Amino acid sequence: VNRFCLVSHLAKSFRGKLSSTFPSLSPVFSLSILSIPSLLKAIFSVDPNEVRSLIFKKEDVNVQDSEKRTPLHAAAYLGDADIIELLILSGARVNAKDNKWLTPLHRAVASCSEDAVCMLIKHSADVNARDKNWQTPLHVAANNKAIRVAEALVPLLSNVNVSDRGGRTALHHAAFSGHLEVTHTHSQRGIRMSKRHMEVVRLLVSSGAEMDCKDKNSYTPLHAAASSGMTTTVQYLLGLGVQINQGNIYGNSALHMASYNGQDVVVNELIEAGASINQVNERGLSALHFSACSRQGALCLELLLGNGANVNIRSKDGKTPLHMAAVHGRFSRSQAVIQNGAEVDCEDKNGNSPLHIAARYGHQLLINTLLTHGANTAKRGVHGMFPLHLAALSGFSDCCRKLLSSDFHIDTPDHFGRTCLHAAAAGGNLECLNLLLNTGADFNRKDRFGRTPLHYACCNSKSQCVFALVGSGAGVNELDERGCSPLHYAAAGTEGKCVEYLLRSDANPGIRDRQGYNPVHYASAYGHTLCLELISRETPLDVLMETSGTDILSDSDNHALISPLHLAAYHGHCGVLEVLAAGLLEVDIRTPEGRTPLSLACSRGHQECVSLLLHHGAHTHTKDYTLKRTALHVAAMNGHSDCLRLLINNTDTHNSVDVQDANGQTPLMLAVLSGHTESVYSLLSRGADVEAKDHWGRTALHRGAVSGHEECVEALLQRGASVCVCDRAGRSPLHLAAACGHTGVLGALLQAANALHTHTLLIDNHGYTPLHWACYNGYDGCVELLLEQEVFKKTQGNHFSPLHCAVMNDNEGVAEMLINSLGSAIVNTTDTKGRSPLHAAAFSDHVECVSLLLSHGAQANTSDTHTRTTPLMMAAHNGQTNAVEVLVSSAKADLTLQDTNKNTALHLACSKGHETSALLILEKISDRNFINCTNTSLQTPLHVAARNGLTVVVQELLGKGASVLAVDENGYTPALSCAPNRDVADCLALILNSMLPASPLVSITTLPASPRVTMATLQSVNHYSNHQSKGVAFESPPPLRTDHTSYCRQDRLLCVSPDDDNEFNDSDSETY
Incomplete structure (x- = not known):
């Protein structure tokens, strides 16, 4: 219903929307300016002589008031051409803009002063100037009936179709305002029209205006005329053949607009012209829906019904026109649609009938009409509720009375087991509640959740309903499925009267729900001090909580895991906390994790609660059970400096601020890590140890270096924190700042260090310096800072140099910075395995770094000392295609070099299945x-390529003359290398030998000279090649493995019978 109302409002406020999108320049010029400059006073007095006198006295002609309006603005507003000319000749800026960007020309046009406008134009006023709404003087003229002014402006404009911020041209404004003469002026220039008035329409149509043009919201002139009731215009447009059923951006047609605005004559015209009566908009609403709900749509509804409109048409949310009439209480229209066949008990998508809707909004007369026409009072709607549920929930007692008189069973529940009395109690209307009680409603009936x-x-x-229900005998200690009594819910509510009355009626404040919470917990969690005080007056809090100064979790599963103190402290309910602290002996009570109320209050920054707990004796050094953190830790890590100061001021010992958690972390470390500068200063002022270490040997300065909070680091350095202290991994704050890229922190640390005299302090346990870490992560600023220090320009630390680190991670800029600073010689430095930076760049396939190193003299054919691998081999082995291409093309790397296993780069590329890399090498x-x-x-x-299934590489190798009869150490040819294991290879050899007339154990030169066999042999050799055999002689292949010789009898293989020959000829060539 609400969504429909929004769409309807858009349709209804069509004219209002146009007004808001056509802001006109008000002709009012605030008289407050009279009290500011004397020149303005003279202008408003229309005294040219006084103006001349003031100008002669050097009065500033461009003085501005509080809204940045000048004297020329005032003269233009008054339309005084003489004063305008006098001011301009005296140096006034003709195009000065006020705070709304209005120029004097805008003001003169708004005042309809033709003389003033002409004078400003004479002195080069900008006719295209725009205000903040992007309106030009022509827009203002169109809005203010300034016909003659418009005639003066139009010849000077390069484009009269300039639009304002809303996309409206001057013609839009003129058409909306209905100024015939102005519109006529524009129509002669072919401007299109989009809005109202018959005379304007005729003028524009005669000039060729498009009558179906749309604005930004897709409104056509027909929409505008229909919504405003311009019958003659509608008739004229329809006669021109405009699209009668065209929808706007919301899908509303002209019939929708006319129906909602109550334009019955227009509706009749549209229907007679053939408008689609049952056309729906984007929400599925028809014109009948609109007329059923609008204030003025009664006659429109009758016209639509009389012309066959579908009375049971449904919108996308399932609402019919009868639903719409029920929403707005249109009594007479509901009768009309019912009389025309509307279904009385139709349902929307929520299952609500029109009777549900009428009951929800309290339309008694409409309810009478629906009941008269047989509406079902026992029909279920949303959540299975009846109309009586909705009337009782909304508090319409007259509607309830009407629905009760229809023989409806009062205790019939909805899908959740709630009766109408439940709904009335929730709604809070006492009259409805009493009506149902007097009718015999069961006040102790429970719903599916066990609630009465x-x-x-x-x-x-709803205190009045509480009084009535308790007075009727409702049980005050009844529990729902959660174990909650009415007092639990009353304690969570805002009305203390409910709690007070329940307690007077013997409600038990000690009842706990299934989680162990009693009403005290609920009042504490919701911060209702009054409710808590009322409960405490009835029964002392320590008795209710069964604490006697001990842990409340001690003896029963029925106890809550969290005390009321924790709930109040966490939510910051100071008043509740004070009541609890005064009534309970133990304020350091703990949760299962060991958290105290003080710790929770500090975590949330509730300063007043912290102060109150400390006043009642809460201990600041109580640690939780898991991380062993105190309230000091919690306040520091969350940056609640006020709470932290309260805790510090309530500590007894000097070392209390250095208390450590389970990881050895002090409050200072946690504050620095989170960047809470104020907390850091508070701790330092109380003597916090800046050199304290955690279990990993890290200080607060290490954490400042990682987090990058410069102010915290400065505070630590001012207190003498050491920049050279190392953790268990041998890393100093310098290492961490460089690794994290915090340039500001690194600069502060280097400045504090002054000079690094020992190398051991700059090298971690793996031999890496801060420069290594900065280069590895690519932080240019940190690298630049470190290279300014002489100590970092020396070769030290791990032989995997900073340049190795830079190119390994594709940090080309850092690499170039290192080469420029340390010299080109570093490009050939090697690590402990003899690998150069070029090896690292090739391994990672960082082409830019490879090219950079080569351009500075990197040796492309250098081998490492471990496996004699060159950069090309490393790239080929890892399939780094781009690096391979650069090395074989640009660097002319030696392709014949072999590693310790005599593998070339081609072997390595094929061994890992890197086909593209292998082909790049083969090209050379x-x-x-x-x-x-x-x-x-x-x-x-x-062999290697065949074993890995590299078809294209094999074909290329064969094309370049690779031997197909070469055998490896196992006696296998490349063909046999394709076998998955040695056994399969031997079997394949046996099969091939049985198909050939000669044994592979015999030299190829001893094969019979039969042409047929020779041809077959050549075909087998060239199976993957398109060229003839090269005729290269090879060594005879060695015998098969000794463990399979029993399967390779030479006497059988050397015997070639005619049957064998036929079998060979019949063999499948593809299989062979």
Whole structure:
């Protein structure tokens, strides 16, 4: 219903929207300026002589008032051309703008002063000047009926279609204001029209205006005419053949607009012209919906019904026109739609009938009409509620009385087991409640949650209903499924009268719910001091809590895990806390995690609660059970400096501020880590130890270096914190600041260090310096700071140099900075395994870094000392295609170099299945001997490529002359290398041998000279190649493995019978 009302409001306020989007310049010029400059007084007195006198006395002609308006603005407002000319000739700025960006020309146009406008134009006033609404003087002229002014402005404009901030042209303003002559002026320039008035429409149409044009909200002239009731205009537009059913941005047609605004004559015209009566907008609402709910839509509704409008049409939320009439209480219209066949008990998407809606909004007459026409009072709506539920919930007693007289069973529940009495109690209307009670409603009936009407009345703080229900005999100690009594809900509410009356009626304040909470907990959690005081007067709090100064968790599962003190402290209810602290002996009571009320109050920053707890003897050094943190830790880490000062001032010992948690962290460390400067200063002022270490050997300064809070670091350094102290990993604050990229902190640490005299302080346990860390993470600013220190320009620490670190992570800028600062010689430095920075860059495939190193003289063919791997080998082995391409193309890397296993870069690329890298290397190889070079396992690149299924690489190798009969240390040819294991390879060899007329154990030169066999042999050799055999002689392959010789009888293999020959000829060539 609310969504419909919003859409309807948009339709209803069509004219109002246009007014708001066409802000006109008010002709009022505030007279408060008369009390400011004397020149303005003279202008408003229309005294040219006085103005001349003041100008002669050097009065500032450009003086501004509080709204930045000048004397020229005032003269233009008055329309005094003589004074305007006098001011301009005396140096007044003709295009000066006030705080709304209005120029004097805007003011003159608003005053409809043709003489003033002409004078300003004569002196070069900007006719295209815009105010803050982007309106030009022409917009203002159109708004203020300044016809002659408009005629003066139009010839000077380059474009009369300039729009304001709302997208409206001057013609929009003129059309909306209905100024015939102004519109005529514009129509001669072909401007299109989008709004009202018959005379204007005719003029524009005669000039070729488009009649179906739309504004930003897709309103057409027909929409505008229909909404305002311009019948003649509507007739004229319809006669021109405009689109009658065109919808606006909300889907509303002209019929929707006319129906909602009660324009019955227009509705009739539209219907006669063929408008779609049942057309719906984006919400599924038809014109009948609009006319059913609008204030003036009665006649429109009759016209629509008389012309066959669908009375049961449903919107997207399931509402019919009868629902809409019920929402707004349109009694006569509801009768009309019912008489025309509307379904009385139709449901919307929530299941509500029109009777539900009428009951919800209290429309008694409409209820009478619906009941008269047979509406079902026992029909269920939303959540299974009946119309009586909704009437009682909304507090309409007359509607309840009407619905009760319809033989409805009063205790019938909804889907949640709630009766009408539950609804009345929640709604809080005493008259409805008494009506239902007098009718015999059961006041002790429970819903599905075990709640009686008294529970609902207490929960909603309906004191009058509470009095009535208790007075009728409702049980005050009845419990719902959660174990809550009405007193629990009353204590959580805002009305103390409910609590007081329940206690007087013998409500038990000691009852606990299933979580162990009693009404004291509820009052504490919601901060209702009055309710808590009323309960404490009835029964002492220590008796209710069963504490006697001990832990409330000691003896029973029925006790709450959290005390009322914790709830009040956490939520900052100081008044409640004071009542509790005065009534309970123990203020250091703990949660299962060991948290005290003081700790919770400090975590939330409730200063008054902290002060109150300390006043009642709360201990500041009580630690929780998990992290062993005190209230000092909690206040410091959360930055609640006021709470922290209260705690510090209430500590007895000097070392209390250095108390450590389970990880050895002090409050100072936690405050620095979170960047709470004020808390840091408070702790330092009480002597907090800046050199204290946690279990990892880190100080507060280490944490400041990591978090990057410069003010905290400065505070620590002022107190003498050491920048060279190292943690268990050997890292100083300098290391951490450099690693995290906190340039400001690093600068402060370096300045405090003054000079680094020992190398051990700059190297961590892995040999890395702060420069290593800054380079690895790519922090240019930190690297620049460190390189300004002489100590970092020396080679020290881990041999995996800062340049290695930089190129490893693709930090090209840092790498270039290192080379420029330390010299090009560093590009060939090696680590302990002999790997250069080029190795690192190739390993990570950072092409820019590779190119940078090569441009500064990096050696592309250097090998490491561990496996004799070159940068190219490393790139090929890891499939770093870009690095491979740069090294083989730009650096001309030596492709013949071999590692300790005699693998070339081509071997390594093929071994890991890096096809693209292998092909890049093959492009640079033409030597057939290199193609067939072997590693320590006697494997050629063809063996390796075939084993890994690199089809394209194999084809390229064969094309470059790779031997297909080369054998490795196991006696396998490249073809047999494709087998997944050695057993399969041997089986494959046996099969191939049985298909050939000669044994592979015999030299190829001893094969029979049969042309047929020779051809087959050549085909087998060239199965993956498109060229003829190169005719290269190879060594005879060695025998098969000894453990399989029994399967390889030479006498059988050497015997070639005619049957064998036929079998060979019949074999499948593809399988072969």
